[in-house]
Amino acid sequence: MSAPEALPLPAANPFAHVWETPFRLPPFAAIRPEHIGPAFEAALAKHREEIAAIVADPAEPDFANTIEALERAGRGLSRVGGVFYNLTGADTNEALQALERELSPVTSRHWSAIMMDDGLFARVDAVFAKRDALGLDAEQARLLERTHRGFVRSGARLAPEDKTRLAAIDERLAALATQFGQNVLKDESSYALIIEDEAGLAGLPDFLKAAMARAAADRGHPGKHAVTLSRSIIEPFLTFSTQAALREEAFSAWSRRGETGGDSDNRAIVAEMVRLRAEKAKLLGYATFAHFKLDDTMAKTPENVRGLLELVWAPAKARAGREAADLAALAQGEGESGPIRPSDWRHYAEKVRQQTYALDEAVLKPYFQLDRVRQAAFDVAGKLFGLSFAERPDLVGYHPDVTIYEVTETASGRHIGLFIGDYFARASKRSGAWMSAFRGQRRLGGEVRPIIVNVCNFAKPADGEPALLSIDDARTLFHEFGHALHGLLSDVTYGSLAGTSVARDFVELPSQLYEHWFLTDEVLGRYCLHAQTGEPIPGELIAKIRKAQTFNQGFATVEYTSSALVDLAFHSLEEAGEIDPLAFEAAELARIGMPAEITMRHRTPHFTHVFSGGYSAGYYSYLWSEVMDADAFDAFTEAGDVFSAELAGRLKRYIYSAGDTRDPAEAYALFRGRLPTPDALLEKRGLKG
Numbered sequence: 001m002s003a004p005e006a007l008p009l010p011a012a013n014p015f016a017h018v019w020e021t022p023f024r025l026p027p028f029a030a031i032r033p034e035h036i037g038p039a040f041e042a043a044l045a046k047h048r049e050e051i052a053a054i055v056a057d058p059a060e061p062d063f064a065n066t067i068e069a070l071e072r073a074g075r076g077l078s079r080v081g082g083v084f085y086n087l088t089g090a091d092t093n094e095a096l097q098a099l100e101r102e103l104s105p106v107t108s109r110h111w112s113a114i115m116m117d118d119g120l121f122a123r124v125d126a127v128f129a130k131r132d133a134l135g136l137d138a139e140q141a142r143l144l145e146r147t148h149r150g151f152v153r154s155g156a157r158l159a160p161e162d163k164t165r166l167a168a169i170d171e172r173l174a175a176l177a178t179q180f181g182q183n184v185l186k187d188e189s190s191y192a193l194i195i196e197d198e199a200g201l202a203g204l205p206d207f208l209k210a211a212m213a214r215a216a217a218d219r220g221h222p223g224k225h226a227v228t229l230s231r232s233i234i235e236p237f238l239t240f241s242t243q244a245a246l247r248e249e250a251f252s253a254w255s256r257r258g259e260t261g262g263d264s265d266n267r268a269i270v271a272e273m274v275r276l277r278a279e280k281a282k283l284l285g286y287a288t289f290a291h292f293k294l295d296d297t298m299a300k301t302p303e304n305v306r307g308l309l310e311l312v313w314a315p316a317k318a319r320a321g322r323e324a325a326d327l328a329a330l331a332q333g334e335g336e337s338g339p340i341r342p343s344d345w346r347h348y349a350e351k352v353r354q355q356t357y358a359l360d361e362a363v364l365k366p367y368f369q370l371d372r373v374r375q376a377a378f379d380v381a382g383k384l385f386g387l388s389f390a391e392r393p394d395l396v397g398y399h400p401d402v403t404i405y406e407v408t409e410t411a412s413g414r415h416i417g418l419f420i421g422d423y424f425a426r427a428s429k430r431s432g433a434w435m436s437a438f439r440g441q442r443r444l445g446g447e448v449r450p451i452i453v454n455v456c457n458f459a460k461p462a463d464g465e466p467a468l469l470s471i472d473d474a475r476t477l478f479h480e481f482g483h484a485l486h487g488l489l490s491d492v493t494y495g496s497l498a499g500t501s502v503a504r505d506f507v508e509l510p511s512q513l514y515e516h517w518f519l520t521d522e523v524l525g526r527y528c529l530h531a532q533t534g535e536p537i538p539g540e541l542i543a544k545i546r547k548a549q550t551f552n553q554g555f556a557t558v559e560y561t562s563s564a565l566v567d568l569a570f571h572s573l574e575e576a577g578e579i580d581p582l583a584f585e586a587a588e589l590a591r592i593g594m595p596a597e598i599t600m601r602h603r604t605p606h607f608t609h610v611f612s613g614g615y616s617a618g619y620y621s622y623l624w625s626e627v628m629d630a631d632a633f634d635a636f637t638e639a640g641d642v643f644s645a646e647l648a649g650r651l652k653r654y655i656y657s658a659g660d661t662r663d664p665a666e667a668y669a670l671f672r673g674r675l676p677t678p679d680a681l682l683e684k685r686g687l688k689g
């Protein structure tokens, strides 16, 4: 019998074979865009055959011949998808983008057909009905419950005409989401503000000038400097540039991504998606799309989400008001008149930070070298979870900037997985930072260890220079590495419960929790050495960094929470009708009393989390998880040891390695001994009392 992931394709197509590479790493150098279309077609056909065989099985439906059989099906498809979806995010091109547009409705139709197959659901339902009599272990019972729920939520119980309509809606939503993401990438990669003269560089630190020179050269303007919309350039530019008019010009382009008119404008896409999502929720028996999405999360209801967002909104606004007054006073002292504009906020906030805490981003930055911060993230995982990381220069990634590491268990030498680091911004990469898997972990059918990637958008240094990070960048590296550990440490039987396949408002716990170790003495004192002098970061600077932790948290909480509230409002419509997304956004911001000095972190026309990622009615998830991560790290603080072996052991067992094998609230309580309270969150953000 041929291996389940090999596909009937011409021998020249790498997806025709089992990969005889080390760790069965995808043979990136051999995979071309033209291999992917045929491979998808073959993989979808093979998956359909596998499903048909399950449905046609004459034996009584049972756990093995139905639920486990579904788990075993689709190996070829997940191998092709693992390569394709990672490349479209991290290193795309026109051929891949065309394929993405072509394939998104095709794969949507494929999954609709499976999830609404009457014969298949009858078997799943029959197994579910006798679940208590099957002698299943806890993970099997969870898989059965999750599988059954997945079918019901996909429309398996609908009448035939409603199924047809739902499939059409899902197909259209998939196509729109793809287009939305491509439009944002287009607006981001096509924009560059070219600075022609020295005056335009006033106030900019050397690291930023170097990154801007490189960005200009990449865009065909050697010898000049470019402001691009990559966060690693635009944010420091807004912070340091003393040219208010240039700041305003760049900020305006940044905040208008997706609404520039022409064929990359996302407004009509948003209106249609909101309308279709409301209709979908109705078909499935929910009042609104938010009710539908939240029913399958820890939060459970829109009321619970609103409760948390409103708990922080009023104190955050009050705090932001005090921050704005400080900024305005400073600006007036410099002879500026009028209120602070959104394009001014970062600039004056940095000045207040320098005055209040004597912390200068340009002085700090040489202490945060990418290589050393990454090593710190590795070594913390060594201390907490007993892992070792070894660079494997012999393994070839999908881009020259990519580095591959083998992860092993230090004590036994056992192979844990591969970790791929892809840290630098480039035009072929979408913005933001994320973790993803080329292959997930599972034990069913033989142990398979994961291949996990972290993708970031840090500014690439000039040749021969060390890459330097801001504190936010360094925290992002730890964040994404926390997700990576969730994938790498996964230790479950069934692949669909593995790693990060957990509730959306639980998935940020492992990542946000990991950020806390970045600010420990262990990391700051030992890993943050000055790039030129090699001197460790002075103790007084560390003290200042810690003291400044709640600085600007009014701003950060307002820009985040307003985005989450707008997301929730769009998806709380019972009938969407013909909405104008920008008017709707403006009305919601007016309703919640949005401060004029601050804009949403992600305005609607480029809110990719919500309109092309998986965070629709879900942007609140970061805050929901933060309630847990703040509370969870308190356990280590209370124990007086941030590397407490006992706590780390429970953390690994119940959270980092457990995937979705347990209800998330139960998993948290097993780690902490109780459910979380929001006290630690309010404390951490400086919003208490």
Ligand SMILES: [Zn+2]
Pocket: 479, 483, 508, 511
């Ligand atoms: Zn995250």
